[in-house]
Amino acid sequence: MTAQLLTFYLFSGVILISSLMVISTKNPVHSVLFLILSFLNAAGLFVILHAEFLAMILIIVYVGAVAVLFLFVVMMLDFKTSINKDNILQYIPIGILIGVVFITELIIVLINTKFDLSNIQVLPNPLSDFTGKSNTEAIGSVLYTDYILYFQLSGVILLVAMIGSIVLTLREREGVKRQVVSEQLQRQGKIDLVDVKPGKGVDI
């Protein structure tokens, strides 16, 4: 138990510190790297919760794919000119406004919620029994049966976003030579390999 607690404090401590560093470092690339560090430690927290499938998916999807593209874009920014200390002050009012709204919402939620266990309602559709099933099996058995609609919907939304961004950035450039592999392969029969005898040459 103690070891679990220690690892929990380690992971959450690193998450807190690295999240702070994300917003406080001057260099955007360092910010992204600290963001990745906090993602990794969040995956560690999932492992402590025995949700190893979620932990691995978090690493594969967020760290392995999304954050790579993030880093890709940020790396190409010319951040040496874009950082200006005077600019930071002008965002403070908006920041304070968002903070105040968020804290008010939290307070409202906390006041209205009664921490009373007898008040908790039983779900209309309780989840099926997961005993003896591994993490992956349990998620799969619910995700592809009871929640198939939401799963498909999120898939469609992602597809629309992908097609949209491709359509927006697609442009036809003129004068670009492209390799057409099928054309190259079709040339195969039209080429003759001739064994040229010395001193004789070939007929054309």
Place this chain on the structure above:
Amino acid sequence: MINLVQTYFIEVMTIILYCLLIFVPLLLGVVMALYADRKIWAAVQKRRGPNVVGPYGLFQVPADGLKFIFKEIILPDGSDKTVFLIAPIITLALSIAAWAVVPVQAGVVLANINVGILYIFAISSLGVYGILMAGWSSNSKYPFFGALRSAAQMVSYEVSIGFVIITVLLCVGSLNLTEIVMAQKTMWFFIPLFPMFIVFFISALAETNRPPFDLPEAESELVAGYQTEYSGMPFVLFMFGEYINILLMCAMTTILFLGGWLPPIDIYPLNAVPGFVWFLLKVTFVFYLFAMVKAFVPRYRYDQLMRLGWKVFLPLSLFAVVATSSILFFFNLAPGM
């Protein structure tokens, strides 16, 4: 606190011992792989390869390592020094970390976790950060181009590797690496899934930046790619990380398609041989294929590389996922059904 130490001291010590048991053979394996790589390459080109240091040139790689240790570590002036030094460490650490779940024999594995294959996939998808960080922090154009190329290449081929892994998982019904091997007791998966075996092998070449896909360090265009500015120990860390990754990919091919530690036929003289010997033999064989490809295939052009990844392998592996699951479903072969 004393209680805590008493409870966990022995446990931690055993884990450290196991880690050493993985790490030391792995280092030895990397040294042998480097030597074999150069020897095979030389043999294909009718050269002798390393043959001066030690018997048959066996000590060439340790000698090279020694040379690198005594070289000066040059930190480029405009570089981001922290990131510059962290990048090789990340590459090496990640490549070693993935070996924690690789089973060498039935039950001989450091961490026999439920999501073993996903763990390896996750760790190898992190490997791109070492390269990206190295390329960006060097503050020089060739490493930067190399890093961009490498990141795009690794992300592209990861997609098809993921789908190939899914086709194997469909036939196994578990994410555990030991169970994946045990499912091949009747037939190794490279027979029914032969096209996927080929796709996986080629994607593994691209994923580890091996020739013919070594565009990130294409010396004719980019000097040495992302490691241009590295020297001394950091360079060695990169090289070791790269070769440990290559060995990992060989081990993955062995586990997914060539039946891991299982003997070819389950009869007396063959199944009396300990499993790890078979495992080592198969990994060596796959590495031999890697080395041969390096020796006789010319380097791809970058647009051809992208075309192969996105327009050939991705549709092929997607189709294979659908086809495999349909066949397993209609003939009632799917495990756990």
